[in-house]
Amino acid sequence: MTIEQIFEFSLLTDRTEYGIEAFNIAYKQLGEIKYDFPYAGLEIAMKAAKEYALALESNELEKRLMAEKNRIEKDSVSNSWFQSLLSIVFK
Numbered sequence: 001m002t003i004e005q006i007f008e009f010s011l012l013t014d015r016t017e018y019g020i021e022a023f024n025i026a027y028k029q030l031g032e033i034k035y036d037f038p039y040a041g042l043e044i045a046m047k048a049a050k051e052y053a054l055a056l057e058s059n060e061l062e063k064r065l066m067a068e069k070n071r072i073e074k075d076s077v078s079n080s081w082f083q084s085l086l087s088i089v090f091k
Helices: 002-012 016-031 039-051 055-089
Strands: none
Touching: 002 016, 002 039, 016 039, 039 055
């Protein structure tokens, strides 16, 4: 959650150099997290990368966003199937 807040700060500051520095700090920490970073946080990071025209970071974040979106959709389908089964069994 702290990393997400730093990405948000990078967007809110009115000084570009502070924004880029904050983004770099958060991005470095994000690199150490392989999984379990919220989709909303990745969206904020992506927005910040685009704001500062950081193409390499933007591309990497886009890949992570797509992977997380696919994971969420897969979990959603799995859960709905299971919930349907439970509703039939426990009528």
